[in-house]
Each structure stands twice: as structure tokens, then as C-alpha cells.
Amino acid sequence: MSVITTRRGLLTGLTALSLAAPALARTPPHVVVVGGGFGGVAAARALVRNGLAVTLVEPSPRYVTCPSSNAVIAGLMPISAITFDYEGVRRSGVSVVHDTVVAIEPDARRVALAGGHHLAYDRLVVSAGIGLRFDAIPGYDEAASATIPHAWKAGAQTALLARQLDAMEDGGLVALTVPALPYRCPPGPYERASLIAHYLKTRKPRSKVVILDAKDSFSKQPLFQSAWTKLYPDHLEWVPLAKGGRLEAVDPTARTLRAEAGLFRPAVLNVIPPQTAPALCSATGLTNVSGWCPVDPMTFESTLRPGLHVIGDAAAAGAMPKSAFSAYSQAQVCAQAVTDLLAGRAPVEPRLINVCYSLAAPEYGFSISGVYQPEWDRLVTVPGSDGLSPEDAPPDVRMREAALGRAWYDGMMRALFG
Numbered sequence: 001m002s003v004i005t006t007r008r009g010l011l012t013g014l015t016a017l018s019l020a021a022p023a024l025a026r027t028p029p030h031v032v033v034v035g036g037g038f039g040g041v042a043a044a045r046a047l048v049r050n051g052l053a054v055t056l057v058e059p060s061p062r063y064v065t066c067p068s069s070n071a072v073i074a075g076l077m078p079i080s081a082i083t084f085d086y087e088g089v090r091r092s093g094v095s096v097v098h099d100t101v102v103a104i105e106p107d108a109r110r111v112a113l114a115g116g117h118h119l120a121y122d123r124l125v126v127s128a129g130i131g132l133r134f135d136a137i138p139g140y141d142e143a144a145s146a147t148i149p150h151a152w153k154a155g156a157q158t159a160l161l162a163r164q165l166d167a168m169e170d171g172g173l174v175a176l177t178v179p180a181l182p183y184r185c186p187p188g189p190y191e192r193a194s195l196i197a198h199y200l201k202t203r204k205p206r207s208k209v210v211i212l213d214a215k216d217s218f219s220k221q222p223l224f225q226s227a228w229t230k231l232y233p234d235h236l237e238w239v240p241l242a243k244g245g246r247l248e249a250v251d252p253t254a255r256t257l258r259a260e261a262g263l264f265r266p267a268v269l270n271v272i273p274p275q276t277a278p279a280l281c282s283a284t285g286l287t288n289v290s291g292w293c294p295v296d297p298m299t300f301e302s303t304l305r306p307g308l309h310v311i312g313d314a315a316a317a318g319a320m321p322k323s324a325f326s327a328y329s330q331a332q333v334c335a336q337a338v339t340d341l342l343a344g345r346a347p348v349e350p351r352l353i354n355v356c357y358s359l360a361a362p363e364y365g366f367s368i369s370g371v372y373q374p375e376w377d378r379l380v381t382v383p384g385s386d387g388l389s390p391e392d393a394p395p396d397v398r399m400r401e402a403a404l405g406r407a408w409y410d411g412m413m414r415a416l417f418g
Contacts (some may be wrong), residue, residue, distance in 0.1 A: 028053045029342045032111055032121040034101050034280070036063055039312035039327030040127035041089055041416045046335035047125075048093040052342070055095040055119055057111065060155075061085060063417070066185065067324050068409055069154040073162045074195035075203075076362055082154065084417040104284040106305050123338045125300075126286070126293075127312040127327065129153070130184050131278040139250035140271050148252055148269045151192075152184060164268045165196065170204040172267030175257055177247040178213045179274040182292070184313050184322045186219040187358050187368070189272055194224065194360040197232040210266070211238045212259045213245040219321070220358060220368055222391050227360035247271070277314040284308070292316040297374035299337035299347050300330055309334050318378030319370070326354045328412065349374060351382070357405030365402030366393070 029052055033044045036058030044056040065082045072079050086096045100114040110120045132150060134141045140148065149164070151157040165174065174196055178189040193211050200207040217240075218224075228236050239245035244261025250271060251257075257264040257271070276282075276291035286293045286302050293310040294303045300315060302308045311334050312327035320326050329352040337347040355369040371385035389401060 029122040030055070030120065031123050031125060031338060032057065032119050033125045033127065034104075034111065035127035035129060035312070036060070036086065036089075036096070037127060037129055037312065037327065038065075038324040038412075038416065039331045040125070042328045042331035043125050043127060043311060043335045044089065044094045045092050045416070046332055047338065050335065050339040052339060053095075054093075055097055055121075056086075056089065057097050057099055057101050057113070057119070058086070059098060059100045061098050064154040064158065065324070065409075065413070066152075066154045066188070069151070069158045070188070070192040070195050071359070071362075072158050073151065073165065073192065074199040075162065075166070076195070079155075079159055079162075084413060086417070088418045089416075101280060104280065104308070106284070106308060109307065122342060123307060123309065125309045125311065125334060125338065126281065126314065127310075127331070128278045128280055128314055130275045130313045130322075131281075133274040133276055136179075136274040137247060137250055137271065139252060140273060144250060144252040145271075148250065148255070148271055150272050151270060152188075152272050152275075161268075161270055165199060168204065168207065168267045171206040172204070173264070174200070174207065174209040174268040174270070175264050175266035176209060176211050176270045176272070177257065177259075178211060178215065178218075178245075178272055179247075180214040182322060183272070183275045185324075185356075186321055187224075187356060189213075190218060190220070190224045191358040191360070192270075193236060193238075194227060194232070194358075197228070197236040198361045201232060201235045205235075207235070207267075209236050210264070211236070211245070212247055212257065212261070212264070213238060213240050214247065215245075216240045216242050219356075220366065220388065223366045223389060224358075224360060226391055227364060231361055231364070275313075281310065281314050286310060286314075288316075290316060294377075297377065297379045298349060299341065300334040301337070301341075303377070309338060318372070318375075319381045320352065320372045320379045321354060321356070323354055323356050324412070325356060325408075326352070328416075329353055352379065355408070357401065357408060359402055359405065363402050364395075364398045365400075365405050366398065367401055367405070 033056045047054045103112040149157045149161040151161040249258045300309045311330040313322040333350040340347045352372045357367045366389035369387045371382040372379040
């Protein structure tokens, strides 16, 4: 190609190029999203709506939701009711790749897949969920979880715990252990214990569930404890930290638990271990000493790795809890921020919401909600925005909140996977 050296020639060349430009297709920026859960799918779909090219990388061809998995464990619905494929995500315009990201290469702006391929990106969104700390409890490692389920990642573990409850003889003890914060879905263990107690009360009335807790307080505590007093006085016991509830060790061979309160020999053991960001995040340098990923609350861009965004459970999101709705809300903010940054625009200050419904029984529900905004380097609760269901609500209000929780779930799944 010759070099244009005269002003006349330069103008002629620029004019010709400008006339030809409309015929050239502009390639939109490419965003890779890692993880196909609530946050990842919501981010991918929002980015596509904003006109970007998006590839979602998720190992499993089917997604089993943690929300409503406690109802599966308690025999209230089949696991098929909380299992979804990615065909609706593909129809929305997202390219879905079922593979595992084994490495993120920020300098090369690409990810390496287990299948041997690489995907280049202009921006990367990581929504990879949690990592379970199998090094935190003596005796409880990943091998032990094959017979003593945690069921804190929905799917095979959910089905295993449900089968063990079904096989337990009437009169057996169920023990559920709860770690210290932070962990995925703060009220989740207490909903699980409640629905297990409902299962025992209706099907195995001589049985009981005990909660061994590493805390003295927990999310929605007055509402749960009021429900337990009304519904399960003989079927549920909570042992807080102050009374020796912290788990010290597990013996998977003898199937026993040792807590500060003593030795327990339950028929069914459900150990929820402490949690951290996934190994992929720490390997990429996205985590700090807390084990979680610090982010800019305006954009969810990593404060440690520019160009990489982290949403959902792995993010250190200040006052915002690790919940499915939080991940969804963060995805909307992150997707708009990524779009703005790629277009050279300054992102606007966001507000995010979270609403979390819990069941104490199939027709007994309540909720907690909050609105969050950036304050310096973290998200804080907007004063006066947090809400909790009233403690003295009549049964029809509890039934209505249970129905609202089901409607929220159904609507969210249509929006994400429909």
C-alpha cells in the first residue's frame, strides 16, 4: 500500500475512507461472563440488550437453583422444578459455552478453558459463586461431603440430603451446622432447618432437628424464632455460639459431630462449611486477605485487577448480603457500567435493592429487604430503606408472603432462563 504524502492526497484518501465507512460492519466490544447463575445470566442478558457481544462460560448444561432447594430437601417439590437449561439464554443472543475457565489472563485479556481454547475479551465479568472451605473443619473435607452433604451448592448434594432424610427412621436426630458469617444466603440455614422440622412433624413426628450455630444472632431471627415456638416446639432446637454451638470436628467414619456443647450422633448430618471466593478468583489475584473480592461499588470493577468485574457471592459488597437477588441487582449495575466504560462514558451512581423471602412452613413466609448505595469504597444501606416483616402478622399475611416468595422465584426464572 502506498503512503499518501501530499495534503491533497491525504484529504482524498480520508474522503474515500469516510465514504466507504458506512459499508463496513462495526464489531461490538466482546464481554466474557464467567458463571451461569443468577448474576452471570442476568449480566449476560443485560449486556446483550445494550448491544454488546457476550459469551457466557458455564460448565454445566443445566442450572439447579439454591433458592427453593430447601423445599426440595423437605420433599415439597421435585428437583426438576428448580432445574433449568440455557436455551432461553441462547435465544436472547448470548453465546453460551459449556466449559470450565481454568485461568484468567488479564494482561492478554483472555480466559483459558479446560477444553484447550481461549476466549478474548474487552471486559470480563466474574460471577462464579462461592468456594467451600474444606480445610476449615477437622475431618470434613470434600471426600466426606460425598456421604455427609453440605447441600450449599444445589444439585447432587440437594438430592443426597433429601434421600437421607427420606431414609431416616422415625425417632432419628438431624443435625445442621451453621458457620460464622460471611456465607451465601444468611437466612438459608434457618429456612432449611424450619422446612426439615415441618417434614419431621408431618412424616416422622418422633424425630427432631438441632441447629449447631457458630453465631449468637442471625438474619430474620425474631421471625424464625417466633415460627419455631408456634410450629415446632418439639421438633427443632437451636444451639447458639454462647451455648456451645460452634462445630469443632467431624468424624465421617463414625458419623459424629463434635461441638463445644459435646458429641452428637445424628442419623442425618448436614454440615455447612465456612466459605470464601472460588479458587479461580484467588488464583487471578482478585481476592484480598478476607478471601473475598473487593470491588468498586459504582461499577463492580475489581480494585485489584482493572478490567475485571466481580458480582454475586464472591464480591465483597459491603452491607449487601450474598443472595440471589443481590447478584441479580449487581448484574444490572455492572452491565450498565461495563457498557458505559467501553463507550467512554462515566458510569452513574447506582442504587441497588435486595429482597429475600424465607419459609418457616409451606404457607408461612416472611421477608427482609434493603436499598444500597455507594459510600466511598463500599455499599451501605440507604437510611430508612431496610424492611422486615412484622413479628405479629396474622396467618393470612404469612400465607401471602409465602405466595409472594413463590411468585418472585417464578418471575425471576422466567426473566433469566425463559
